[in-house]
């Protein structure tokens with residue numbers, strides 16, 4: 001008769017005595033995923049839990065000795081491992097294990113206390129974006145969308161994802177760990193309170209960053225008055241109200257805002273990679289928030305294309 005070990009979700013394992021290390025690891029992955037689904041709190045990142053399970057003494061001992069272990073002892077070792085894994089899963093250590101999981105779920109919003117990091121060159125302007133008043137964002141606490149009543153400065157995220165631009169993907173590590181912003185320092189996946197307390201601190205604004213650089217302060221004010229996010233919202237609302245017929249307000253605004261950005265970059269010799277901080281993200285970049293993409297034809301004219309139903313929506317930035 002074949003011996004079977006029942007785990008979470010009816011997961012069963014046959015003949016651990018016969019597994020080589022690759023089969024051990026494959027079965028382990030299946031077990032851990034099932035275990036995390038059944039045992040783990042939904043609020044704790046899965047990579048965090050997995051890290052802790054795989055750094056418990058029993059795992060390290062069984063995993064490193066598996067290949068040299070007498071096959072007759074493997075079943076007992078596997079049973080011990082399952083028990084230890086369940087215990088580790090339920091007993092989270094109150095420390096950051098640098099699993100990198102929270103850095104995959106969004107970049108930090110900066111506070112006034114982070115200003116020295118910019119002044120000392122630890123965080124460059126090219127790695128920051130401004131979310132402007134009126135833009136949609138989502139709460140880092142409950143994920144709910146809301147409209148910003150005041151601008152925010154955020155570290156940029158990698159294109160098409162929520163991964164922080166400072167996350168070194170291969171190593172799953174922060175490139176500026178010792179100089180990371182205050183929100184990252186307060187982030188504790190085992191306790192939401194420090195992050196909530198930090199959210200009460202004053203947010204960094206462009207007026208703090210560019211204080212004393214009158215020219216840039218004037219450029220920001222001019223851009224806000226001519227290309228405020230509310231104007232883009234109103235143009236898209238008109239497009240919807242006219243059932244797609246009145247496209248000119250949107251295209252006109254996209255074109256005007258594009259010229260504004262180019263003019264500022266050329267006239268004042270501002271590198272384009274600083275514009276997302278100085279002026280916020282371009283209107284063309286924002287169109288997916290309204291369910292459209294902007295296509296540029298070969299002759300330079302632009303077209304608006306409605307997203308296909310079911311198309312992946314642009315993720316809202318967390319603030």
Ligand code: SF4
Nearest residue numbers: 103164166167174184
């Ligand atoms: S700055 Fe560093 S710690 Fe903070 S989210 Fe980015 S990668 Fe993670």
